[in-house]
Amino acid sequence: MARIVVLGAGIGGLPAAFDLKASLGQAHEVSLISALDHFQFTPSNPWVAIGWRQPRQVVVALEKPLSRRGIALIAEPAKRVHPETKTVELASGKQVPYDFLVITTGPKLAFDEIPGLGPDGHTQSVCTLEHAERAQQAYLAFLEDPGPIVVGAAQGASCFGPAYEFAMILDQDLRKRKLRHKVPIKFVTSEPYIGHLGLGGVGDSKGLIESAMRERHIQWITNAKIQEARAGEIVALEHDADGKPMKEHVLPFHYSMILPAFKGVDAVMGIEGLVNPRGFVVVDAHQRNPKFKEIYSAGVCVAIAPPEPTPVPTGVPKTGYMIESMVSALVANIRAELSGAPVTAQATWNAICLADFGDTGMAFVALPQIPPRNVTWTKEGYWVHLAKVGFEKYFLRKMRTGSVEPFYEKYVLKALGIMRVAS
Numbered sequence: 062m063a064r065i066v067v068l069g070a071g072i073g074g075l076p077a078a079f080d081l082k083a084s085l086g087q088a089h090e091v092s093l094i095s096a097l098d099h100f101q102f103t104p105s106n107p108w109v110a111i112g113w114r115q116p117r118q119v120v121v122a123l124e125k126p127l128s129r130r131g132i133a134l135i136a137e138p139a140k141r142v143h144p145e146t147k148t149v150e151l152a153s154g155k156q157v158p159y160d161f162l163v164i165t166t167g168p169k170l171a172f173d174e175i176p177g178l179g180p181d182g183h184t185q186s187v188c189t190l191e192h193a194e195r196a197q198q199a200y201l202a203f204l205e206d207p208g209p210i211v212v213g214a215a216q217g218a219s220c221f222g223p224a225y226e227f228a229m230i231l232d233q234d235l236r237k238r239k240l241r242h243k244v245p246i247k248f249v250t251s252e253p254y255i256g257h258l259g260l261g262g263v264g265d266s267k268g269l270i271e272s273a274m275r276e277r278h279i280q281w282i283t284n285a286k287i288q289e290a291r292a293g294e295i296v297a298l299e300h301d302a303d304g305k306p307m308k309e310h311v312l313p314f315h316y317s318m319i320l321p322a323f324k325g326v327d328a329v330m331g332i333e334g335l336v337n338p339r340g341f342v343v344v345d346a347h348q349r350n351p352k353f354k355e356i357y358s359a360g361v362c363v364a365i366a367p368p369e370p371t372p373v374p375t376g377v378p379k380t381g382y383m384i385e386s387m388v389s390a391l392v393a394n395i396r397a398e399l400s401g402a403p404v405t406a407q408a409t410w411n412a413i414c415l416a417d418f419g420d421t422g423m424a425f426v427a428l429p430q431i432p433p434r435n436v437t438w439t440k441e442g443y444w445v446h447l448a449k450v451g452f453e454k455y456f457l458r459k460m461r462t463g464s465v466e467p468f469y470e471k472y473v474l475k476a477l478g479i480m481r482v483a484s
Contacts, residue, residue: 063089063399066149066159068139068328070095070123072103072456073360073384074165080392080465081163082130089399091131094149094157096138098123100460104381105453106187107227107417110196110318111234119190119453121460130463139166139328144335144353149328161395164342164358165388168323169330175215177290178319184290185318187223196318207240208315211295213249216286217322219361219376221250221258222416224320225270232277233419247312248274248281249297249319251373255281259375260412261368261432263425264439273418273441282310284372287319295319304372323376325362337364346407348391357395359387359408368431382413383430415449422446 065085067078070093078093085091105119127134138152142164148156170188172179180186185196212228214221228248235241252258255274256266274281284300295312324330325340334352336342341364343350350356365377386408393406412430416423422445428436
């Protein structure tokens with residue numbers, strides 16, 4: 062009997078555990094290590110931060126669905142992965158042995174790289190549910206004393222969609238409250254242009270998002286490197302196309318949400334051969350680490366090189382469809398190894414993103430994610446908002462029941478194809 066341990070219970074880890082158990086059956090043991098005893102649906106966090114969702118609506122308690130599928134839950138933070146001994150050390154000091162390890166931890170949020178950034182500093186975040194709850198409390202206080210808002214993504218950020226979503230959702234919510242006229246909104250990003258998204262753009266993402274922001278009177282600064290977050294001020298240094306400092310902006314705010322750069326979690330940081338200098342897990346075409354071949358990885362914690370150099374550093378996003386594809390590949394490859402077959406499955410690394418703008422939204426499709434692409438397009442419409450709401454309900458139900466049905470392949474691509482033709 063092989064012992065398969067999944068480290069991390071997010072959008073990659075929980076489906077990986079379900080899929081591995083369904084694929085391998087009772088002949089092998091599957092365990093899930095998670096710092097939390099519940100799953101959080103991260104894409105809903107912008108809605109939580111603005112008060113459009115309550116936290117209880119976007120979480121799934123893990124014990125029941127996992128035990129129902131015969132998966133052991135270890136609800137304790139991991140302190141360190143020890144590839145040489147094939148063990149995971151927990152915060153309590155307990156050692157969890159494995160024959161195969163699947164790392165799906167997500168990132169560590171690098172707020173510390175910019176003075177004053179983050180919920181423990183002067184800005185808000187929607188990266189975790191706890192951060193979104195704090196952002197909501199800060200937003201309620203802001204509504205009592207409205208003023209300028211600064212939203213954006215710091216240098217090195219690799220997830221830009223939630224920043225755009227949050228700026229647009231704020232605009233929509235403030236309009237509903239008849240307060241928008243009191244609130245100038247600035248968008249500050251490390252991207253070389255609006256709609257770059259860390260992907261070199263997707264279709265006409267630049268033109269469409271710029272147009273959406275102009276319609277909403279949201280001003281922007283690109284090629285920006287945030288120097289510091291102070292009480293009520295963001296200091297951002299704008300760069301030219303060659304990456305040379307051009308202009309310093311001191312941006313006042315009554316409320317600010319800035320996405321940080323990501324790096325690898327402490328449990329794997331600095332392990333030679335396993336991770337790159339930023340702590341992201343190095344994998345081959347089969348989602349397997351080249352040095353420690355019993356270790357696989359999927360999701361945000363995987364190392365992917367940017368598609369192009371940018372004047373200010375930007376990272377590469379890992380979207381839900383890409384993560385689903387990574388998980389499917391690693392499950393197939395672990396199954397193959399256990400049966401003595403060669404490892405052949407590869408993830409497609411395609412990108413599909415549904416960005417909700419409150420009263421409308423944009424869908425981005427990049428197949429594959431890194432250009433050149435076979436398919437690339439962006440569409441806007443209220444149907445995207447509805448699609449994201451439906452996706453939230455479907456995915457939470459899927460996690461509660463332990464379903465392993467490939468959602469993106471079976472439903473999303475087909476639905477987007479229909480919408481593309483209809484629009």
